[in-house]
Amino acid sequence: MAEERKQPLTNSTASSSTQTGRAVAMARLLHQECIQLLQLFKKRETSLSDQTPDGVRMVALSSETTKSSVEEQVRLLHSALRQCLGMLHRVIQKEEEELGQEGDGYETLKACVRARLENLLCTTKDLLKSKDLTLEVAQDQQCNEEVDSMGGTFGLKMWTYRVLLELIHWADHAAKTLHVLHTEREGTK
Secondary structure (H helix, E strand, O other): OHHHHOOOOOOOOOOOOOHHHHHHHHHHHHHHHHHHHHHHHHHHOHHHOOOOOOOOOOOOOOHHHHHOOHHHHHHHHHHHHHHHHHHHHHHHHHHHHHOOOOOOHHHHHHHHHHHHHHHHHHHHHHHOOEOOEOOOOOOOOOOHHHHHOOOHHHHHHHHHHHHHHHHHHHHHHHHHHHHHHHHHHHOOO
């Protein structure tokens, strides 16, 4: 697993000269940036150093995904990434309301992650263009109740921690799934 995280962003497994190769590289970069964002968050929120959020997934896909075609897995991944974007937008909004903006590296990287996630959503939409399917790129709005019910600054920080872990998980999943799609379409490993 650690070896996968340290793979170069462009190599023979994800030639940047193809659309699928660029998608793989973008997902890998998003994954690395999400890891860095969590590290900056933990550094900034030292009171959470001894806290660990529960391991329950905030975004869950059908258990049938492993039996689906790669294109169907990418469609489901697209849906999960939309949910992640919705949660990230909500994190940004709630942190601005309750904590203000500090103008530090965390804020800058958070904006970068949001933009990269939006780009990845556009890219996955383009990869799956079809007359019968319309994929949304806008954020999914399902997360509003969960963060509103957390209560207080500590609840917001724990929820943010969980969202960042979720982003790491789905960015990694995106890189792996898009790599499989790239391999199928381009015939390279």
